[in-house]
Amino acid sequence: MTSGDTTSGEGLLESLEHMGAAERAEHDAEVSAAVAPGREIAVGQGETLLAVDALTVRFGGLTALDDVTFDVRRGEILGLIGPNGAGKTTCFNIMTGVYRPTSGDIRLEGRSLARMKRYRIIQAGVARTFQNIRLFGAMTALENVVVGTDARHRTSIPGALLRLPRHRREEREAVEKAMALLEFVGIAHRAADPATALPYGDQRRLEIARALATEPKLLCLDEPAAGFSAAEKDALSELILKIRDDGYTVALVEHDMRVVLGVTDRIVVLDFGRKIADGLPDEVRRDPAVVAAYLGGTVEDAEDQEP
Amino acid sequence: MRHRMSQISAFWNARSRVQQWGLLVPVVVFLLWLPVLNPPLITTEPATDFPIALFNAAVLALIAIGLNVVIGQAGLLDLGYVGFFAIGAYTTALLSSPDSLLGVRYPWLVIVPIAMLVTMISGVILGTPTLRLRGDYLAIVTLGFGEIVRLLADNIDPLRGNRGFQNIARPEATYPDGSPVFSQTDVLGFYWLAVCLIVIVLMLMGNLERSRVGRAWIAVREDEDVAELTGVPTYRFKIWAFAIGAAVGGLSGALFAAQVGYVNNQRFDVATSILYLAAVVLGGSGNKVGVIVGAFLVSYIPDRFQFEPQYRFLVFGLALMVLMAFRPQGLLGMRQHLLTYGRQAYRRLFGAGAAVAPTGMTASTRAAGDLPEVKPDDHAGTSPRGGGE
Amino acid sequence: MPAGGGRPTPPQERVISPVLGLAVLDPAVLDPAVLAPLVAPSEPWINFDVGLLVDRFWANTINGLAYGSIYALVALGYTLVYGVLQLINFAHSEIFILGVFGVYLTFLALGFEPGAIPDLPLGFIIVDLILAGLVAMVVSGLAAVLLERTAYRPLRRRRAPRLAFLITAIGASFVLQQLIRIWRGSNPEGTIRLLPPTPVFEIFGAPVTNLQILIFVASLAMFVVADTFVNRTRLGRGIRAVAQDPDTATLMGVNRERVITITFLVGGLLAGVAGLFYLMTIPQGAVYNGGFLLGIKAFTAAVLGGIGNLRGALLGGLILGVAENYGQSLFGGDWRDVVAFVLLVVVLMFRPTGILGESLARSRA
């Protein structure tokens, strides 16, 4: 996979290269306006967005999560790490309604997600990507992203059948926004290609764009760097930071410590379904419990381990 | 053939919508004129009346378009679609036949919306308990539903079983000379009506396809879990797919009942359902034009080549097997345009001059019909249950 | 006297007795003056005859278990293939009917003729039946493997989408059916019966015939053999491994293609046995399209019990066989299939993966 340079976050629209600096700045502003409409990072930054409260999940006799409590704060990038089988993805699955908690609760801005229908959770503002990429293969990249925007659409069946004005307005806006998002993640030039025809790295970016299209308050990224080259990882880190800077809150499950330590504002560490640490990256990497969990080695050792 | 198909498809995709319409109108006019021309090699006479053969093909095409919504778009394997066709036909019969206990005779045009509504409701009734089921369970349950509809027509006395309903209402109109436009044997009027209905339904379905509805269906078909985790209310849209597919089935049932003028419980069996399925799959599930072609072939070929009716179903079964072995996506591959303003968006992206390039490029991969790479777990058929684990 | 000409009876003349279950005996229903000659609903179109249900309870149960055993044997074939390939092998009903023809042709080859019941010592008859059963197993087993090789394997090679498998299965079903029809004609084969049923003992007043005992016991035995094969043998472990996770199984050295072949073979063998029992119960059953409805029912049974689950197939088959009989007594003979399909829908509503749940692999875990 040598697509690292082509997928780096810099503007990739062919047409953009012919733009002057001023035009370009203006264009970028348009893009981010479309990508993150009406977000103000300053407002409410640092307050609790998602509260995970004494969460316990059991499958048969197996306890996947055991009384886990932590917060995700507005405007931060939270890393969720731990050895294999620690319960990270289970945690994501609870957040997005794939599994239901055995006990405990999970609240987004005070609203419990524990019994909410999955698509309602998305509409409430939690979006995610998948460890093993799962795109809609029969659709183009652009169409994939538009599906994400549909989470916010209200067009009724008769409206669509008869192409009523609201339908037309929503469609136009959806395409605009989806194009902007593709540009934001840096794959706008592949908009017309079938999703599965995209290179691996671009598929990951497409998943992120699709998730962003649902206008989430919280974006959950499940091992976004898996299978990436070093250059790609750097580009990805850059993208994640850019997402945060545009006003999103990000929860990140990732094995690659360089990425985690490079972008996260705060880290929660899980081991065998229990939370063993929660703090700033520097605190966490020195936490003896965390070090012990990672095979008795240091977190630096773990960094070198490819998952 | 594959190459030729992809060329045609690429050519077509490269046209603007106006150009496409410009090409379509003469095609439709030709189709409307076809039974009048009755061209020597194409005609099914003397074995069977050519306009009737065409009308039957058109009804099957309408059915296939409706079934395509369910199977091709939403990916729900419905083996009991004939049940909806039957409900449409029976509703028409009950509301207009003198044999009906209801004792009313509504005009056909009044009945059609009622029939569509009734089938839509029955689609919802069938869908509500069953659409939470995974694919193969759904297949057997819908198959059971189709059988139940047939058996109810059989068992419930007021539905008259094998005795059937006579003198079902037809649309009322007369030619200047006073002869009826819509009759059982002179079906030119019915054929034209059917073609017009197909065009209208195609346009409406196209509108749906290029909206969040169509995208939701495709998303459900591609990966139901992910669709839901992307904010698609999958259950609701699956029920809509059933309801809309059912409504088209009801419409075709009403059309069929009107032309024959008689409905009984024959021909609503599983084998007929499977014939419908074959029409969809043969032409290319998910491709509206494809399913019309498929329906035409399934209906027309047995009428045209009556040389050995003995072997009809054998040939038919072999054709299905060979087709699946060499061209599983059907004669025309799957391709939906899912964005109302997609054309503009792509064109703007690549500049006006390059308009052909992206569509051409993608069309060649798609129009060749190559389905997206099949994921290994897809092949095994196990759709991953969970989100990401 | 045909006065009606298809006119419906006016609603006020349709007598449906308010007393449930006694409608048939209501004298008003039988009054000729009430009945229009052509559409005469000489009976209500649905009964609710609790009396008959109670009266026939044990007879229905015994008969249902015997007939349900045949469903179960065919259902095992569906469930095995489904467990390994996640494929509804639509053509399995034709594999079954090929077995039926295998039995029939063996009878012919042994010199039996359609019509009367031969007068032979029991020992000969048993030997002949076993012989016919073996032939049926070979025929069905080979046909199943051949079907797999010619129809499904090429698709797997091409990694075809799932729908393609199902359509191929439907196509194969048509082809096999039509080949039989072209070969043997569309009329049922003349009846050959070797073992007419005779009551052996009674349970609560309901006679149990030698045939019913044979079918039920032999089917249970076949099930135990199949279950043991899947659970205790090395090949069986391979089947389970592939059912659980084809890719991992392949990595762990299981020959997936071989496992699939074996699965089809086992399913075919069981269908062959079912064919023997079916023809013994229904001697008129050797007809080209005779497998279709039974196949659908057997598949229903498999889904009912939880497809992919061997015990589910057995349970589903028996439940379906019995429930159909109860339903017939309760509602009338023509409601049999409706009862079967409604039962399926109701069960799936409450247990979306069938009574015992899915998965060949997991149920053994």
Next chain:
Amino acid sequence: MIRRRLAAAGALVAAAALVLSGCANQGGGEQQGGGPQAAAPSQPTDAVLPAGNGQGRCAPGTSIGYAGTIAGQNAALGIAIVNAAQLAVDQHNQANPNCQVTLVRADTGGTPDTAVGPTTALINNPQVLGIVGLPFSGESRAVGPALNAAGLVNITPSATNPGLTQNGWTNFFRGLGNDAVQGPAIGRYIQERLGAQNVCVIKDDSDYGIGLAGQVTQTLGPAASCQADVKTNQREFSAIIGQVQQAQPQAIFYSGYYQEAAPLIQQLRDAGVQTTFVGPDGVKDEQYVVNAAGSADGTLLSCPCVPQEGFTDFTNAYQQAFGVPPQTYSAESYDVTTILLQGIDQGIADRAGLLNHVRNYNGQGLTKRFQWSPNGELANTPVWMYRVQGNQIVTDSQIG
């Protein structure tokens, strides 16, 4: 305990019924006085045959049509009819060098939806002057209005639903007795000759089965004490057997076709139900006897068809031409085809003329005298009872 005693009593009653019915059967046989073959009529000496007088003249291309199933469901019935029609046409053409008539075949598939196209093709073929068919009542209903509008004479050799002649069609004629003739005859036979006061009427789900069952039930009145339904292609009848065992009738009338009747009688007999079993023409087929595997003996089979074994010329010619003996309705088909050919031989060259010819026809055929009422029913429609004896269907007596 009580139930068991009841069951024992039931067995007694059943046995008594058996004895009674056995007596009745014998009585019937004696009344006929002589072997079964004696009852079958031989070919009437004045029967009109297809060959005519050999002086027929008609325009080349003159055709009559057969509309009916050839390859579809229940094709066997259609083939028996089309073969006999073909035989009549061939014999006619051989004898009349100046009038070569073509039989145009239209395969309707036997179902209403598929019947319209092929029949319309016949209607639109100006050389077709008359139609033999359609075999089934359902498809006849579907295309009847069109044939009537076209003024195309249409004689069915087998559709027996009485309602068909109540539609006001002026072109429709029936070449045999309808269910309203057969049904009451069966009912009377069961009551009077079998002396049964407690009869189970079992019907299938066909138009034919339901209509005929209605007729029989009506004639039987209160004696029709139990009713049961079977489905086409049903092969397992334990529930119905239970119902019969509970009702303990003195006779069973099955209204349907042999495909279901054969396993039904076999399973009834297996279950120890020895009640007299009566079936209609739909059951009267060699296949019934073969498929019932020895259980069919004693079954009584009625038919509005006249025994064919007496028509040796026809039977031999049919056997020679098609390799099989004529089946149910072959002779009827042969007769009605002959009537159409007669008209053509007389120089009729248009549909209206042929329609008129049939409407005013009065002549003897192999099976019966043909003369129709204005709505198209025959004036004279014999109904015969046959019986299975020693695995053969033999003629019992004329019952109506």
